Each structure stands twice: as structure tokens, then as C-alpha cells.
Amino acid sequence: MSLQLTPSTHKSEQVSTLSTTHQEFAVHDTLRNGTRSVKAEVMPGHALESRLSNWGESQWELKLNLARQNYGLHAPIKLMMERSIVDKRTRMPVLPSSHLHSDILTGKDETIDFEDYLNTPESCTDMLDVHAAMEHKLCM
Secondary structure, three states: OOOOOOOOOOOOOOOOOHHHEOOOOOOEOHHHHOOOOHHHHHOOOOHHHHHHHOHHHHHHHHHHHHHHHHHOOHHHHHHHHHHHHHHOOOOOOOOOOOOHHHHHHHOHHHOOOHHHHHOOHHHOOOOOOHHHHHHHHOOO
16 A cells, blocks of 8 residues: 555556557558557657556545545545446537536546646547447447
8 A cells, every 4th residue: 555646657658659550551540540640659758757647546536545544444445436437428429517526536637737728629639420429339
């Protein structure tokens, strides 16, 4: 049981674009996954980048460990159950959702980040085709 405030420094993982290749033609699917970055495949990332990418998860684990020490084993189990319930998407993929309940559980409702003022529905680039979104969700 660790009470680290910051994520540990792990060796940065190699990013591969092989998982983004088209299944039939074996070429990179640029329209769905963006342009291919050979630099990201060859060069390792900065040590701070891996810490920042794991920041939210390490804070969640710290919150669970502190709840377990203060309130017993039932508290982190209850928090994990509530988070798994609210993280399930109940709407269709095209419809916008604010995830306010998830923000309250994780404590993001007390901070103002760039997602709060730049994540407006008018600037959304998600797919607007319902059929294509459902096919993407169901991996068809």
C-alpha cells in the first residue's frame, strides 16, 4: 500500500501505430486515427510526460488507500462500485454527456480546467452520424 502523491517514474512505453492499421488492407487508417507519427514510435517520451499521464490514476489510488485506512475496507469498495456505475455510458455515442456525476466522485468539480471552457458542443469534432457511431462502438 503506497501513499505516493505523484506517480512513480516508469520507463515510457513505446507507442505503436500497428494497432491502428486497417484490418483488410494492412495500412494505417489516417482518417480514423490521425496521421502516423514515426517519431513517437522511435523516440521515448519525457519522464514528466509519463507522470502527467498517470496523475489522475495515482490520485484515485491515493484516495482509495486513505479511505481504506480511515473508514475500513468497505469505503474503497463502495467508491469503486459507484465509479464503475457512473462511468458506464448510457446514452448513444453521438449525444453529448457532461459526466457531472463522475466529476463529483473524482473531485474534478472543484477545479477549473481547460476542458471546462474549451469543451463546448459547438466545437465538438465527434462523429454526428448515428449509424457510423454505433458501428464504431460495436466494432463492426
